[in-house]
Amino acid sequence: MKAAHLYLSLLVFSSASVLVNTFEPITTTVVLGIGAALGRTIYNYFHESCDSKWIAFNxxxxxxxxxxxxxxxxxxxxxxxxxxxxxxxxxxxxxxxxxxxxxxxxxxxxxxxxxxxxxxxxxxxxxxxxxxxxxxxxxxxxxxxxxxxxxxxxxxxxxxxxxxxxxxxxxxxxxxxxxxxxxxxxxxxxxxxxxxxxxxxxxxxxxxxxxxxxxxxxxxxxxxxxxxxxxxxxxxxxxxxxxxxxxxxxxxxxxxxxxxxxxxxxxxxFLPLEYRHVVQCAMAAMKAKGLHPDKNVADQVAKDVNYFPKSERVFSVKGCKTIENKLHYYT
Structure with a gap:
């Protein structure tokens, strides 16, 4: 991207120089203005700016x-x-x-x-x-x-x-x-x-x-x-x-x-997560890593998580925070 940006900038500069040498002095200012405007357009294309090209709610x-x-x-x-x-x-x-x-x-x-x-x-x-x-x-x-x-x-x-x-x-x-x-x-x-x-x-x-x-x-x-x-x-x-x-x-x-x-x-x-949600997190993490989601692996990961209260073991202590790292052990 940076190389293309540099190439296009040099192209704009070179083109502007040729045009300046070709036209009479009275048109030089106009030509340089066109070159500068084109340069700004190219710069804005590659450089993030506060407009709809870079900011648009989906x-x-x-x-x-x-x-x-x-x-x-x-x-x-x-x-x-x-x-x-x-x-x-x-x-x-x-x-x-x-x-x-x-x-x-x-x-x-x-x-x-x-x-x-x-x-x-x-x-x-x-x-x-x-x-x-x-x-x-x-x-x-x-x-x-x-x-x-x-x-x-x-x-x-x-x-x-x-x-x-x-x-x-x-x-x-x-x-x-x-x-x-x-x-x-x-x-x-x-x-x-x-x-x-x-x-x-x-x-x-x-x-x-x-x-x-x-x-x-x-x-x-x-x-x-x-x-x-x-x-x-x-x-x-x-x-x-x-x-x-x-x-x-x-x-x-x-x-x-x-x-x-x-x-x-x-x-x-944000509600505390249950076992089934931890399984979903593990499946999604596998998919994100380019792996085929394996329910058996997801279950193993979910079982390795601590739950509370101790007697009921309903909610995951750390939610899905450590799931991605645990996957390295099971995959």
Missing amino acids: ATGLKVDLESKLFGQHIGSRIILKALTGFMSNKNPKKPLVLSLHGHTGTGKNFVSKLIADNLYTEGMDSSFVHVFTSELHFPHSSKLETYKSQLQQWIKGNVTNCERSMFIFDEMDKMQPGLIDSIKPYLDYYDKLDGISYRKGIFIFLSNAGGESITETALDFWKAGRAREEIELNDLETLLSLSVFNNKNSGLWHTSLIDKNLVDFFVP
């Missing part, structure tokens, strides 16, 4: 991915598809889309973020318009809280200025210093513009293990009552989840004005 693709690659998350799949479809079809949203994804490790929160990016940006997670912040990596020191606030504000402002369709993912929100996320509240609120910049077409995704206990308790209650997990609805969890996160001192959303001012559009619960 609702059908996201639907297919959620149905075929994400397992055991009927609530999350439905909410995320509807939220993204509605937001991206709105040419004049009143505020950015803000999603807060909650659940234990390995249930699919990071994976869903990737699926969203893959179906929105041509470059997926490698897009220069996708920005990932990890609490322990980017904001490790409590003594630097005020510095982090300023840096985070400038980072978001600069990137939205560069592209209004930017996506920001905040991982490990349960480990983020309380108060830090409030520094970006103005960018998530109902403002047309702030200092001449509109943030209304941005997407903000918070990922957190906080609230996982509440989600698990609800899922376990349904299981004990002999009810299918697919009967669990958002209204069974959303209020409980938002209160749990808001009042959890170990949550980056503890007493945050984002919740208090209703700026989080959806609290999305």
Whole structure:
């Protein structure tokens, strides 16, 4: 790709030079202008830019991915598809889309973020318009809280200025210093513009293990009552989840004005995964590795996973997080 880019750039330069030598001086400026415009067109073809060639939401693709690659998350799949479809079809949203994804490790929160990016940006997670912040990596020191606030504000402002369709993912929100996320509240609120910049077409995704206990308790209650997990609805969890996160001192959303001012559009619960879902993960991982999905192998992998509670062994302790690595042992 880089070689082709260089070749075409040299071709444009050479062509422009020939044209300049051929035409009278009075037309030189025009010819150079044409050459420059052509050069910009070629550059934009190969270099990611903030336009429909590089940013285009594929609702059908996201639907297919959620149905075929994400397992055991009927609530999350439905909410995320509807939220993204509605937001991206709105040419004049009143505020950015803000999603807060909650659940234990390995249930699919990071994976869903990737699926969203893959179906929105041509470059997926490698897009220069996708920005990932990890609490322990980017904001490790409590003594630097005020510095982090300023840096985070400038980072978001600069990137939205560069592209209004930017996506920001905040991982490990349960480990983020309380108060830090409030520094970006103005960018998530109902403002047309702030200092001449509109943030209304941005997407903000918070990922957190906080609230996982509440989600698990609800899922376990349904299981004990002999009810299918697919009967669990958002209204069974959303209020409980938002209160749990808001009042959890170990949550980056503890007493945050984002919740208090209703700026989080959806609290999305990710349910703990059962044995059958781990089998599905193993089958999908084999397929992704170019292997023929083998149910016997998938069962072996699933049996090697730890489950809780100890007496019932209903839910996978780590969800599907270690499945890919375990496959190396069985295949």
